[in-house]
Amino acid sequence: xxxxxxxxxxxxxxxxxxxxxxxxxxxxxxxxxxxxxxxxxxxxxxxxxxxxxxxxxxxxxxxxxxxxxxxxxxxxxxxxxxxxxxxxxxxxxxxxxxxxxxxxxxxxxxxxxxxxxxxxxxxxxxxxxxxxxxxxxxxxxxxxxxxxxxxxxxxxxxxxxxxxxxxxxxxxxxxxxxxxxxxxxxxxxxxxxxxxxxxxxxxxxxxxxxxxxxxxxxxxxxxxxxxxxxxxxxxxxxxxxxxxxxxxxxxxxxxxx
Numbered sequence: 001x002x003x004x005x006x007x008x009x010x011x012x013x014x015x016x017x018x019x020x021x022x023x024x025x026x027x028x029x030x031x032x033x034x035x036x037x038x039x040x041x042x043x044x045x046x047x048x049x050x051x052x053x054x055x056x057x058x059x060x061x062x063x064x065x066x067x068x069x070x071x072x073x074x075x076x077x078x079x080x081x082x083x084x085x086x087x088x089x090x091x092x093x094x095x096x097x098x099x100x101x102x103x104x105x106x107x108x109x110x111x112x113x114x115x116x117x118x119x120x121x122x123x124x125x126x127x128x129x130x131x132x133x134x135x136x137x138x139x140x141x142x143x144x145x146x147x148x149x150x151x152x153x154x155x156x157x158x159x160x161x162x163x164x165x166x167x168x169x170x171x172x173x174x175x176x177x178x179x180x181x182x183x184x185x186x187x188x189x190x191x192x193x194x195x196x197x198x199x200x201x202x203x204x205x206x207x208x209x210x211x212x213x214x215x216x217x218x219x220x221x222x223x224x225x226x227x228x229x230x231x232x233x234x235x236x237x238x239x240x241x242x243x244x245x246x247x248x249x250x251x252x253x254x255x256x257x
Contacts, residue, residue, distance in 0.1 A: 005177065006060055009217060009225070010157035015039050015134075017157040019177075019219065020060040023053060031175075032081050033221055035161060036061055037154060039130045043070040046152060046161050047221050050084040057085075058092070070095050072128050074138070076163030077146035078103045082221065087111040098128065098138070100148030121150060128152075139213075141165060141206055143198035151210070158216040165206070166234055167192060168223030179224045182233040188223065195251075197243040207239040 005021040020034040034057050035046040043065040048057050061067070070093050075083050077100065086097065087110060099107075101120035112118075121138055128136040139151040144165050152161040168179075168188040179185045197203060218226040218234070226234055 006063070007177065009159060009219070012156070015156045016064070017154060017159050018064060019225065020057055022222075023056065030081050030222060033219065033223075033225075034060070035219060036064060037136070037157075038065050039134060039156070040132065041065075041069050042072075042130050044072040044074060044128060044136065045070060045089070046074050047076055047082045047163065048073060048085060048089055050081050051088065054085045054088045067092055068094065071130075072096050072098060074098045074128065074136075074150075074152050074161075075100075075103075076141075076151065076161070076221065077149045078106060079146065079164075082163075084110065090114075090117070098126075100146075100150065102148035121148075123148070125150060137213075139209060143202045144206055145196040145198065153210075153213050153215075155214075158214050160210060160213060160215045160218045160231075162218050162220045164196065164221055165238075166218055166220040166223075166226060168220075170223060176224050179226050179230040179234075182230045182237075185224070185230070186237065193238070193241060194243045194247060197241070199244045200240070200242050200246050203241050203243065204239050207235050211235065 007019040008016055009019055010017040016038040018036045020036055022031045022033045032049050032053060034048050037044040073089060073095055075098065090112065096117055096119050098119045098121055101122060104120055107115065123140060123142065125138040125140045127138060134156060137153040137155065139153055141149045141151045141163065149163060151163055168185065169192055170188055215231055216228050218231045
């Protein structure tokens with residue numbers, strides 16, 4: 001079991017934000033990051049991933065908290081690398097699952113027929129509350145890249161879970177846990193963001209929202225984690241990025257005969 005890259009990103013004794021690692025050594029599929037927030041005796045899982053990573057993520061989670069204390073599972077969007085393990089988690093956890101309301105009609109196709117434990121997130125976002133009143137903020141990030149898409153901001157740790165925003169795609173042997181030099185890092189993020197983000201208009205909209213948050217680290221669902229200086233450089237790059245429909249003529253030109 002590859003759990004060697006687990007990192008506690010924040011810990012003040014009562015509140016922890018933990019990077020549960022990824023299958024970085026795997027040559028199959030897309031390596032994915034998973035995260036766990038532990039607040040006192042309550043846990044929140046963020047994008048726990050697909051079926052094939054379930055055993056690794058489960059083993060990582062129980063190193064920090066009993067499964068019975070996982071009270072919330074947050075899904076940024078519906079892609080299989082994010083959520084295809086939902087029925088497995090549903091079978092081992094007594095918890096609430098937070099998903100976009102746009103995803104509800106597709107749940108039976110994932111094998112989820114009992115919806116009583118599903119919390120449908122409105123387009124405007126929402127909150128996840130712990131027993132003592134401390135909150136996590138669900139931030140809208142629609143069309144970046146999914147139609148119904150959300151980030152999660154943890155005010156206690158000042159960590160922004162950004163889903164597929166900021167992800168990097170490394171060639172074999174070039175991966176790093178943290179972004180070390182943003183100018184050099186652009187080569188690993190540019191292609192994905194140009195194709196998978198809808199347009200510069202929504203990039204700007206998202207940057208306007210998250211600039212109001214006090215963010216120390218941005219943690220995406222794939223690739224390297226951003227500390228504050230590199231996060232600020234990413235925002236400057238992202239708000240001016242031409243992508244998606246901005247490049248529609250180029251995209252269709254590639255496929256034209």
